[in-house]
Amino acid sequence: MMSANMMLRTMLSRPAIRRPLAAVLVAATAIAALPAAAANLTVARSVDADSLDPQKTGTTQSLQITNLIFDTLLTMDKDGSVHPGLADKWTVSDDGKTYAFTIRDGVKCHDGSNFDAAAVKFNVDRAVDPATVNPNASAWGPVSGTSVDGNVVTVKLSEPYGPFTSFLTNIQSSLICPSSVSGAEFKPIGTGPFKFVSWTRNDSIQLEANGDYRNVNPLIQNPGKPYIDKLTLKVIPEAVARMAALRSGEVDMAEPSLEEAGDLKSDAGFKVYAADLSGQQMVAAFTWKIKPLDNPDIRKAIGMAMNRDAYANIAFEGLVGTGNCPVAPNLFATDEALCASWGVKYDPDAAKALMVKAGYGPDHPLKVKLLVHKLPGWDQMHQIMQQDLAVIGVDAEIETREVAAFFDYMKGVNEKTDGEPAVWTMGMSGVDPDYLYFLWKQPGFVNMGLNADLDAMLEQQRQLSGDARAAKIHDIEKYLMENAYAIPLLSPGWGWLMASSAKIDGFKMGYMVSLLFNDVKVAE
Amino acid sequence: MIRLIAKRLTAAFATVLAVILLSGVLVHVVPGDPVTAMMAQSVTATPEAMDEMRSRLGLDLPVWMQVGRYALNALSGDLGTTIRGNEPVARLLLERLPNTFMLAVAGLGIALLLGIPLGFIAAVNRGTAADAAVMIVAVLGVSIPGFWLGLVLIQVFSLHLRWLPVAGTDFRNLILPAFTLGLTYCALVARMTRSALVEILAEDYIRTARARGLREHQVLIVHALRPALISIVTVVGLVFAYLMGGQVIVENVFSWNGIGRLAVQAMLQRDYPMIQGFIVIFATSVVVVSMSLDILYGILDPRMRQR
Numbered sequence: 001m002m003s004a005n006m007m008l009r010t011m012l013s014r015p016a017i018r019r020p021l022a023a024v025l026v027a028a029t030a031i032a033a034l035p036a037a038a039a040n041l042t043v044a045r046s047v048d049a050d051s052l053d054p055q056k057t058g059t060t061q062s063l064q065i066t067n068l069i070f071d072t073l074l075t076m077d078k079d080g081s082v083h084p085g086l087a088d089k090w091t092v093s094d095d096g097k098t099y100a101f102t103i104r105d106g107v108k109c110h111d112g113s114n115f116d117a118a119a120v121k122f123n124v125d126r127a128v129d130p131a132t133v134n135p136n137a138s139a140w141g142p143v144s145g146t147s148v149d150g151n152v153v154t155v156k157l158s159e160p161y162g163p164f165t166s167f168l169t170n171i172q173s174s175l176i177c178p179s180s181v182s183g184a185e186f187k188p189i190g191t192g193p194f195k196f197v198s199w200t201r202n203d204s205i206q207l208e209a210n211g212d213y214r215n216v217n218p219l220i221q222n223p224g225k226p227y228i229d230k231l232t233l234k235v236i237p238e239a240v241a242r243m244a245a246l247r248s249g250e251v252d253m254a255e256p257s258l259e260e261a262g263d264l265k266s267d268a269g270f271k272v273y274a275a276d277l278s279g280q281q282m283v284a285a286f287t288w289k290i291k292p293l294d295n296p297d298i299r300k301a302i303g304m305a306m307n308r309d310a311y312a313n314i315a316f317e318g319l320v321g322t323g324n325c326p327v328a329p330n331l332f333a334t335d336e337a338l339c340a341s342w343g344v345k346y347d348p349d350a351a352k353a354l355m356v357k358a359g360y361g362p363d364h365p366l367k368v369k370l371l372v373h374k375l376p377g378w379d380q381m382h383q384i385m386q387q388d389l390a391v392i393g394v395d396a397e398i399e400t401r402e403v404a405a406f407f408d409y410m411k412g413v414n415e416k417t418d419g420e421p422a423v424w425t426m427g428m429s430g431v432d433p434d435y436l437y438f439l440w441k442q443p444g445f446v447n448m449g450l451n452a453d454l455d456a457m458l459e460q461q462r463q464l465s466g467d468a469r470a471a472k473i474h475d476i477e478k479y480l481m482e483n484a485y486a487i488p489l490l491s492p493g494w495g496w497l498m499a500s501s502a503k504i505d506g507f508k509m510g511y512m513v514s515l516l517f518n519d520v521k522v523a524e
Numbered sequence: 525m526i527r528l529i530a531k532r533l534t535a536a537f538a539t540v541l542a543v544i545l546l547s548g549v550l551v552h553v554v555p556g557d558p559v560t561a562m563m564a565q566s567v568t569a570t571p572e573a574m575d576e577m578r579s580r581l582g583l584d585l586p587v588w589m590q591v592g593r594y595a596l597n598a599l600s601g602d603l604g605t606t607i608r609g610n611e612p613v614a615r616l617l618l619e620r621l622p623n624t625f626m627l628a629v630a631g632l633g634i635a636l637l638l639g640i641p642l643g644f645i646a647a648v649n650r651g652t653a654a655d656a657a658v659m660i661v662a663v664l665g666v667s668i669p670g671f672w673l674g675l676v677l678i679q680v681f682s683l684h685l686r687w688l689p690v691a692g693t694d695f696r697n698l699i700l701p702a703f704t705l706g707l708t709y710c711a712l713v714a715r716m717t718r719s720a721l722v723e724i725l726a727e728d729y730i731r732t733a734r735a736r737g738l739r740e741h742q743v744l745i746v747h748a749l750r751p752a753l754i755s756i757v758t759v760v761g762l763v764f765a766y767l768m769g770g771q772v773i774v775e776n777v778f779s780w781n782g783i784g785r786l787a788v789q790a791m792l793q794r795d796y797p798m799i800q801g802f803i804v805i806f807a808t809s810v811v812v813v814s815m816s817l818d819i820l821y822g823i824l825d826p827r828m829r830q831r
Contacts, residue, residue: 137573203781234692244679248686404792429567443571494565512566
């Protein structure tokens with residue numbers, strides 16, 4: 001288009017041939033423009049990536065971008081099953097300590113170099129090297145060595161690691177082309193559906209479709225090059241401004257605020273998308289070392305008072321669902337029906353009776369803190385929760401902190417064995433129930449670890465695979481829920497919404513709130 | 525004159541050093557650390573692995589040591605690299621400093637263009653309805669929060685009239701944020717202009733000028749406004765500092781790619797080198813501008829050199 005226009009202008013400077021030629025050129029441009037319908041897409045997000053090196057960042061906002069540029073070794077379907085990615089097939093040794101991945105033939109990096117088994121070895125070595133300071137290094141598992149034989153890369157583990165193949169589908173495990181780090185500065189060169197063009201930090205990231213792309217991800221239909229040619233990801237921090245940009249047509253897609261998502265849903269000019277596969281789960285937890293929350297009956301009563309349907313439908317405008325397990329639905333071994341049978345059910349009358357039995361009632365309420373952090377929807381959820389607790393004679397005082405300060409504070413709170421008892425809420429995400437290990441194994445994330453029994457189960461599920469592992473994960477979930485250490489609330493819960501104008505078709509959100517643009521078509 | 529410059533330079537250097545030390549301590553006192561912040565959405569590290577990351581990043585050292593080390597590096601011109609993304613802090617900031625300055629200067633220009641005439645009208649018509657009207661506008665300007673005014677301007681000019689884009693960092697994007705800042709700070713300028721003029725209009729030489737039969741506009745513009753402007757110059761330094769501070773919010777509302785945006789992001793992530801770098805650059809800009817104004821004032825008004 002650009003060159004045609006320039007040519008037109010050059011030609012037009014010669015007056016003699018101006019009119020007839022202009023007519024021909026205009027007609028020609030019009031015809032040429034028909035099939036290639038301006039396939040550019042602009043998306044507004046609230047926060048920019050902080051790095052485009054997937055081995056140096058763990059935030060959703062960064063990984064949403066790296067996942068467009070890079071591919072993973074394996075992929076995951078909606079049911080949590082693992083499928084080929086850059087690896088065609090793979091084998092596991094009987095002792096569960098050696099994995100051999102056969103790398104697909106003919107995979108090309110964006111700079112034209114080949115992506116082969118040696119490139120995979122390079123990635124694994126770099127990802128687990130402490131010098132890389134990779135926030136996801138632990139999730140790679142106990143990698144003890146790597147080797148290459150032809151198009152097969154072998155990864156040796158010092159002990160079995162059941163979640164390994166799940167993790168290799170996670171956007172946190174994206175593989176870079178070694179040429180990305182050949183210079184002094186990181187250059188995002190990958191094998192993914194989009195090539196990196198430019199990045200103005202805090203302003204915009206420009207990508208263009210990778211003509212050589214071959215898709216194998218079961219969540220995506222388009223087998224080849226994305227339909228859109230250019231993809232621009234803009235940063236517009238203010239929600240009101242982001243919506244103004246979407247409504248004025250300045251951008252085609254935008255992360256809506258929770259309130260706006262409700263409005264857009266009922267507007268025929270727009271579409272709203274939610275990441276059903278976010279891998280996010282919200283839970284309520286307790287300072288169970290502090291009396292009287294050491295009493296499982298009181299923890300259960302508090303759980304039974306929580307009206308999760310109201311949180312989902314009122315605080316989150318029906319844009320989330322209740323999640324019954326301590327990990328998100330759709331993940332490996334996660335059975336919502338089973339979890340429902342282990343967990344407490346909403347029953348304020350029975351909860352009240354339990355509280356009375358423990359010596360608490362409207363005249364003598366149990367005073368607790370409700371420790372929370374700020375997120376859209378969460379504030380209102382906690383206000384409803386506070387009223388729910390008041391009904392059963394629990395007087396909860398809400399204390400809200402900004403996220404980094406909150407987790408720092410919880411580290412101290414969870415260490416204490418006396419003082420003011422507290423109920424607290426949090427959310428976590430991943431593609432495998434193994435995130436229970438990072439959360440609950442002593443000392444645990446922000447010191448939330450439980451005890452030796454649970455630690456043993458968390459270690460054992462890592463040693464197992466298949467059905468045996470699923471059974472162990474069920475044991476862990478059952479233990480957390482029957483003893484009411486965790487009260488599962490909702491899924492998902494943060495930054496999982498996207499909105500577009502109605503002319504955008506085919507947009508999807510994958511695991512970990514990844515943005516899948518491969519199938520996107522822009523109608524005229 | 526050289527003594528004045530030397531004195532101002534020493535004071536400026538001491539101010540910046542004090543800012544580095546004080547802000548360094550304060551930044552570390554704020555609860556939450558960069559590694560925990562990184563895990564807030566998806567925990568993928570054991571507590572041991574998080575400690576290993578902290579020690580790689582030097583976050584396990586005592587605060588005084590981290591701050592001291594930072595101050596030494598900063599004074600030798602090295603502002604370090606960001607924790608998130610591992611990029612040179614100085615480069616990120618210097619790339620955006622022109623954007624921030626452009627917006628501050630544009631905002632200041634609007635504040636002066638609107639504020640001086642308004643203050644002038646109020647002073648000349650002191651005690652009348654016009655004076656009261658201008659002062660009401662001034663109070664409103666000071667009271668209306670920048671983020672709210674900004675969002676209203678976006679709704680009107682970007683969404684309904686579609687005259688100007690919502691987000692970005694080029695010339696067309698400069699107009700709305702500059703007006704947001706200008707409207708907020710013109711109130712301050714108007715008040716300063718008014719009080720300076722009111723004072724001058726009561727001086728003997730104004731009465732003399734009038735007695736000599738000069739035309740009223742000559743009296744007001746040549747004999748009253750000019751000396752008033754000299755005292756306004758000193759206020760400009762103050763307004764500029766306010767503008768740079770107020771801009772953090774306006775940059776966010778208008779997605780203007782300045783240093784304020786970087787700072788907000790860095791604070792949420794507890795990216796210490798980035799936050800400290802912002803404070804150093806911010807403090808240095810304000811100190812340099814106010815020092816330049818002091819020196820300029822010394823050149824304009826010989827009496828200042830003696831102080």
